[in-house]
Amino acid sequence: MNRRYEAQLENIQQQLKIKAYPCIERAEIVWAYMGPPKLKPAFSELDWTLVPTSHRLSTRHIQECNWLQALEGGFDAAHLTFLHKGETSHVSRTIVPTLYEVQQTDAGFYTATGRDMGDGRIYWNTNALLMPAHKIISAVAPAAHMWMPIDDEHSMLDSTEFRFDGPLTEKDLEKVRGGKWIHTVNHPGTDISVLNKSNDYMIDRAAQGAGKSYTGMQGLGIQDCAVQESMGPIADRTREFLLPCDIEIVKIRRLYMQALDDMATGKPLLGMNAAGYRMRMERWFAPKSDDILAMMAERKYGAAARAAE
Ligand SMILES: [Fe+2]
Numbered sequence: 001m002n003r004r005y006e007a008q009l010e011n012i013q014q015q016l017k018i019k020a021y022p023c024i025e026r027a028e029i030v031w032a033y034m035g036p037p038k039l040k041p042a043f044s045e046l047d048w049t050l051v052p053t054s055h056r057l058s059t060r061h062i063q064e065c066n067w068l069q070a071l072e073g074g075f076d077a078a079h080l081t082f083l084h085k086g087e088t089s090h091v092s093r094t095i096v097p098t099l100y101e102v103q104q105t106d107a108g109f110y111t112a113t114g115r116d117m118g119d120g121r122i123y124w125n126t127n128a129l130l131m132p133a134h135k136i137i138s139a140v141a142p143a144a145h146m147w148m149p150i151d152d153e154h155s156m157l158d159s160t161e162f163r164f165d166g167p168l169t170e171k172d173l174e175k176v177r178g179g180k181w182i183h184t185v186n187h188p189g190t191d192i193s194v195l196n197k198s199n200d201y202m203i204d205r206a207a208q209g210a211g212k213s214y215t216g217m218q219g220l221g222i223q224d225c226a227v228q229e230s231m232g233p234i235a236d237r238t239r240e241f242l243l244p245c246d247i248e249i250v251k252i253r254r255l256y257m258q259a260l261d262d263m264a265t266g267k268p269l270l271g272m273n274a275a276g277y278r279m280r281m282e283r284w285f286a287p288k289s290d291d292i293l294a295m296m297a298e299r300k301y302g303a304a305a306r307a308a309e
Pocket residue numbers: 074079080083084220224
């Protein structure tokens with residue numbers, strides 16, 4: 001009897017396997033590769049993971065909505081002129097973009113948004129989606145987002161400030177630690193922002209009423225979070241009406257649908273080329289007559305900035 005039990009146990013032990021994923025540590029984050037072992041690519045060469053610790057700082061906070069809903073919000077170009085109005089008098093807050101260019105890359109897509117200055121010039125800025133959920137932002141200092149799913153109705157937004165040419169400045173650090181711009185201040189020991197859905201993001205109605213801030217909320221990150229969460233944890237997309245300015249949103253959905261099809265049929269996926277992640281985003285003024293496609297190609301990997309390093 002015992003011998004039979006032992007034989008059965010041995011048989012079961014041989015069948016039991018614990019699922020394990022290869023992991024790598026970069027920029028104080030553990031990254032796991034969860035795809036087929038034979039297709040495992042080299043680690044993506046995201047600039048912010050390659051600079052020294054002194055050159056970058058991240059914050060993160062939980063968003064009470066689906067990760068894709070939050071990511072799509074991050075790629076909506078026109079909202080800056082409304083939602084973030086009041087923070088500065090920057091062109092992006094005063095002129096609605098009317099020109100859009102989106103190009104697929106081997107890691108995702110690369111987009112340029114143009115604002116007509118009314119004096120023969122266009123103010124361009126570029127952004128990139130790097131699969132599966134990264135955004136590189138054309139700020140100074142540059143910045144990056146990652147929207148990671150926790151479950152269907154919660155996501156973790158990681159926001160990084162970084163510099164290529166030296167350590168972050170005191171001004172950069174103050175911005176991050178003070179919960180300004182894309183960053184949040186969290187309850188100690190948690191990933192929950194002090195300004196959150198449960199306290200109406202501490203809207204300052206007086207500042208809003210006085211026209212100092214469109215939302216009355218402090219920080220771009222919280223303003224984004226508020227509109228993305230207030231749509232509900234998973235918005236009903238059957239009731240939306242997309243316009244030409246939603247071209248990036250359309251591209252995002254097509255990319256993911258394509259990725260699912262490619263995965264199912266064993267085709268190569270976007271993002272397998274590690275060097276394709278080293279894109280640098282820029283903002284610049286150019287005469288209206290300048291060819292945006294040529295300018296995008298020239299600036300895609302920040303060639304001028306790299307030559308100066
Ligand atoms: Fe925003």
